[in-house]
Every structure is written in C-alpha cells, then in structure tokens.
Amino acid sequence: WTIAVFPDSQSLTRLDPDVFARQAAWVAAHRQSHDIRFVIHLGDITDNNLPDQWRNAKKAMDVIKHAGVPYSLLPGNHDLGANGKCLDRTTLLNDHFSPADYANSGGVIYFEAGKLENTAHTFKTPHGDFLVVSLEFGPRNEVIAWADKLVAGYPAHTVIVATHAYMYSDETRYDFGKFGRDQTWNPNTYGVAKLAEVNDAEAMWQKLLSRHSNIRFMLSGHVLNDGAARLASPGKDGKIVHQILSNYQMGVKPDRPFHGGGYFRLMQFLPDKKTVRVKTYSPWLDKWFTDDQQQFEVVV
Numbered sequence: 001w002t003i004a005v006f007p008d009s010q011s012l013t014r015l016d017p018d019v020f021a022r023q024a025a026w027v028a029a030h031r032q033s034h035d036i037r038f039v040i041h042l043g044d045i046t047d048n049n050l051p052d053q054w055r056n057a058k059k060a061m062d063v064i065k066h067a068g069v070p071y072s073l074l075p076g077n078h079d080l081g082a083n084g085k086c087l088d089r090t091t092l093l094n095d096h097f098s099p100a101d102y103a104n105s106g107g108v109i110y111f112e113a114g115k116l117e118n119t120a121h122t123f124k125t126p127h128g129d130f131l132v133v134s135l136e137f138g139p140r141n142e143v144i145a146w147a148d149k150l151v152a153g154y155p156a157h158t159v160i161v162a163t164h165a166y167m168y169s170d171e172t173r174y175d176f177g178k179f180g181r182d183q184t185w186n187p188n189t190y191g192v193a194k195l196a197e198v199n200d201a202e203a204m205w206q207k208l209l210s211r212h213s214n215i216r217f218m219l220s221g222h223v224l225n226d227g228a229a230r231l232a233s234p235g236k237d238g239k240i241v242h243q244i245l246s247n248y249q250m251g252v253k254p255d256r257p258f259h260g261g262g263y264f265r266l267m268q269f270l271p272d273k274k275t276v277r278v279k280t281y282s283p284w285l286d287k288w289f290t291d292d293q294q295q296f297e298v299v300v
Contacts, residue, residue: 007247024061042246049092280294
C-alpha cells in the first residue's frame with residue numbers, strides 16, 4: 001500500500017496548473033492499483049497566497065477528494081502573508097479549503113476548530129492505524145505543545161509528521177542555533193519569527209519528534225539546491241525517525257522542465273511490514289528518478 005507525497009506546488013499553481021492537475025489525476029487513477037491510502041502535501045501550495053493560485057490548487061486536490069483518497073495540507077512560507085511574503089500568518093488557505101475537504105480521513109483533529117493550518121488525520125492500513133500530523137511553517141510553541149499532547153494520545157498509531165521546513169539539503173536538520181544563516185531559508189529568518197517564537201527542525205526534534213517512539217517519519221519540502229535529503233535518527237526507546245526532504249520546484253538542480261517536472265514521492269509500504277520503498281515519479285513526463293537520493297528503501 002502507498003502514501004503519495006506532494007512537494008512544493010507553488011510554481012505549478014502559478015505557472016503550470018495542468019502539471020499539478022496531472023499529478024492529482026494520476027493518484028486518482030492509481031488509487032486501487034497502488035492501494036493509495038493517503039496524500040500528504042508539504043506546503044508552499046501557492047507561490048503568492050493569491051486567489052487564482054488557490055483556485056488552481058483546489059481544482060487539483062478536488063480530483064483526489066472525489067476519488068475518495070484522504071489528504072492533508074499545511075501552509076508553507078509562500079502561503080502566508082500578503083503576496084506570500086510570510087510577514088504574518090494570514091492565509092487564504094481557509095477561504096478555499098474547508099473541513100469538508102477532509103471528509104475522506106478516518107478522523108480529523110484541528111489545532112483551531114475548522115482551520116486547516118495544523119491538523120491530524122487518522123486512517124487504516126494493512127500495517128495498522130496511522131496518524132498524519134501536518135504542521136504550519138515554523139510551528140509556534142503552542143502548536144508544538146498541541147502536537148506533543150496529541151501524539152501521546154495515540155500510542156498505538158504509527159505517526160508521520162509533516163511540515164514545510166525541516167531537513168536541509170546537506171542531510172542535516174535546520175538548526176539556527178548551530179548554523180545560523182549558513183542554512184538558507186531557516187524559518188527564524190522570516191517575518192513571522194518577529195511575531196512569536198518559531199520552531200525550526202532542531203527545536204521540533206527536541207520538543208516533539210524525539211519524545212515519542214511511535215513517530216517514524218518526518219517529511220518536509222521548502223529547500224532548493226538538489227531538493228533532496230534524508231536523515232535517520234534514534235528517538236525515544238531507540239526507535240528510528242526517518243526525516244526526508246523532497247522538493248522539485250523551479251530552481252532546483254539539476255534543471256527540471258515545467259517548473260519541477262511534476263515529480264512527487266510514493267512511499268510504498270511492503271508486505272514484510274518493515275520495509276518502505278520511496279520512489280520519485282512524474283506523471284507529466286512519465287519518468288522516474290532512480291538515483292539513490294530519489295529512490296531508496298528504509299526500515300521502520
């Protein structure tokens with residue numbers, strides 16, 4: 001069975017909405033053949049937090065919804081503030097998506113009632129019950145505290161956490177205290193960090209991810225360069241947390257046509273109930289990335 005992971009769609013909703021639509025159509029068409037149980041979007045849904053870009057996103061995600069596949073969204077920095085400048089946390093996300101769009105999830109928990117910036121979703125799989133926790137860009141302290149309490153309340157669920165900015169492209173976590181601005185695009189360097197404390201990856205690791213033995217994955221986008229990285233770290237009780245970056249937007253090296261080429265990730269959970277095969281595919285180009293940064297297996 002499979003989880004699909006959509007990376008930053010910001011260039012697609014602004015410039016190539018047909019590519020985003022093709023991604024969604026592929027998921028809908030392969031729901032049964034690949035047993036796709038959930039779709040996780042990693043944020044930067046739009047490029048400028050503008051109505052036309054949100055409409056393009058809604059049109060694509062509606063295809064997935066109408067196919068009966070549950071999904072989660074979260075805001076990236078480009079989804080926040082006027083023109084996506086991330087000077088505050090205002091977003092048009094809730095003007096275009098609503099709790100009704102999450103009707104396919106087994107259950108949904110909201111940090112703020114009816115608002116989609118921070119949500120958790122339960123769904124059933126051949127490997128047991130899963131919980132996806134999708135968190136805003138640079139989560140605030142109160143959001144991390146909510147997620148920490150939430151995960152503790154689902155000890156029998158396998159947990160996947162997603163946020164926009166976490167892994168950097170050099171296989172390290174964002175850590176402003178250690179690396180400062182040497183790691184480009186750290187959440188602490190954006191305007192929202194002046195309004196309230198934000199949590200970068202190392203802070204999230206200490207306050208949330210390392211504290212729960214049932215958290216097995218952290219997924220993120222945001223970072224350019226080669227747009228891929230992964231790190232396996234022992235958390236509570238020595239359980240490994242697989243932290244994985246994927247991002248294929250315009251500007252990612254090597255050059256990819258159609259503003260990222262329409263690539264996204266497939267996480268295939270194998271029958272041995274311990275191996276997860278990660279693959280990277282573009283239904284627009286009908287091509288697979290097969291290098292070891294884009295196609296690999298992990299053990300959970």
